[in-house]
Amino acid sequence: MREGRTIEVRSPRDGRVVATFPLSGSSEVATAVATARAAAAVWASRSVLRRVEALIRLARVLEVEADEVADAIISETGKPRAEALAEVAVSVELLRYYHRYAPRHLSPRRVGTGWMFWKKAWVERVPLGVVGVITPWNYPLIIGMDAVAAALAGGNGVVVKPSELTPVTASLLPDLCARAGLPQGLVQVVTGDGSTGEALVRSDVDKVSFTGSTAVGRKVMAVAAETLTPVSLELGGKDVAIVLEDADLARAVKGIAFGGFFNAGQTCISIERVYVVDAVAAEFTRRLAEEASALRYGVADDVDVGPMISAVQFERVSAHLRDAVAKGAEVVAGGVPEADSPPGEGDRALAPTIVTRVDETMEIFHEETFGPVLAVTAVRDEEEAIRWASASAYGLFASVWTENRRRGVDVGRRLRTGGVCVNESLAHAGIGGLPLGGVGDSGFGSRRGLEGLTEMTRPRAFLADRAGLSREPWWFPYDERVERLTRSVLALRARGGLSGLVVAARRLLGR
Secondary structure (H helix, E strand, O other): OOOHHHEEEEEEOOOOEEEEOOOOOOOHHHHHHHHHHHHHHHHHHHOOOHHHHHHHHHHHHHHHHHHHHHHHHHHHHHHOOOHHHHHHHHHHHHHHHHHHHHHHHOOOOEEOOOOOOOEEEEEEEEEEEEEEEOOOOOOOHHHOOOOOHHHHHHHOOOEEOOOOHHHHHHHHHHHHHHHHHOOOOOOOOOOHHHHHHHHHHHHHOEEEEEOOHHHHHHHHHHHHOOOOOEEEEEOOEEEEEEOOOOOOHHHHHHHHHHHHHHHHHHHOOOEEEEEHHHHHHHHHHHHHHHHHHHHHHHOOOOOOOOOOOOHHHHHHHHHHHHHHHHOOOEEOOOOOOOOOOOOOOOOOOOOOOOEOEEEOOOOOHHHHOOEEEEEEEEOOOOOHHHHHHHHEEEEOOEEEOOOOHHHHHHHHOOOOOOOEEOOOOOHHHHHHOOOOOOOEEOOOOEEEEHHHHHHEEEEEEEEEEEOOOOOOOOOOOOOOHHHHHHHHHHHHHHHHHHHHHHHHHHHHHOO
């Protein structure tokens, strides 16, 4: 810890200090990595089956301590209890998924040897070593557990660096893992600001998993490049919903409101842009405004939409709204906070807001807002909706709303995103087998699913001789026979079938 410096964690609900943590420096990070590496040597020697049994025990510990974990999440994020408990439930689902599917996925895979029939070949997936996990503040349990669960199933140690705004929940992980029977020291947590994160990237980790803003993701990648440390980056989003003329408007309104306002819109896969076909645009917008206006928002326990995480985030969202209104946008639900009036402690909740008449000149059109704001735009038809949806530099998730499921899937396949929901929003996060990752400014790599597990291991190829010959026919010294063999194999593999076999035999015999 650098000169005894600390960070204070304050509740977004009332501004009180809920915890104080040390600001870890390079030496503390190095110690954490070394500790995790020592424990990982023991962990990696266990079979995959033994490792995933520990993961299911961790799921059971989380279930028993669900309220304690939810309390920690609420204390540092201010989100409603239902959303905090959802973090626990989604994490448990992912642990259960890896318990079931990781053993098969990580089993050695036989590989055909072609014409070298006297050989045996296979591929194993082996641990990376120690994975550095840098997490944001919006989901202090889910996002960390996504990486931790996959890394542990893959046989790695983990060092987690949570956001300086939300280290309380992450600090519970080592004890929860120990109670599940994982080796002591396997999961480490270092706390601090961006300098601590940079120290982790520069440390002796074997991979960095980063979730956060696109701007910081670029910095992480640049630092990791200095040591050729592989990274996976799940970055920002400007997720889109497309409402077609045949959509069930009642469902679309409720689903899009949920997708835009869950966690006060502070979700990388939140819906921020809505493109509605002209034929139903007016009715959809009217209903959506009514839905947004009926939602309870604030800092109490019994609300639907909680507060912004910080005054900085409150001002960012407010500035997007003020910019849009100044350039001609119309607010049809919610409101626009005044400039130069920063919220007081416990007053960071924004009303769920619907904005129309948004165009390319506005910040809210291009930039990630990350708040309870939906920008609704009427379009001529499906084609125009797809064109506008794909105009963003981001490409994380999208949703399509239509009574024709096949049509929704077809539209989704034309979108430049990492994933698509049809007549649904956010629920994919509750399915452990679905990967989450994006393209463009939304990053690359995957969390969750078998793809996320693959990210936490590396392939190792094996080839073994089974014949026991004194020498292989292509070994030194080179002579005419080696050339004939090469030409024979070339014909056999290129032509195939009986004709290839005949030509190969002739060339082998020098004919």
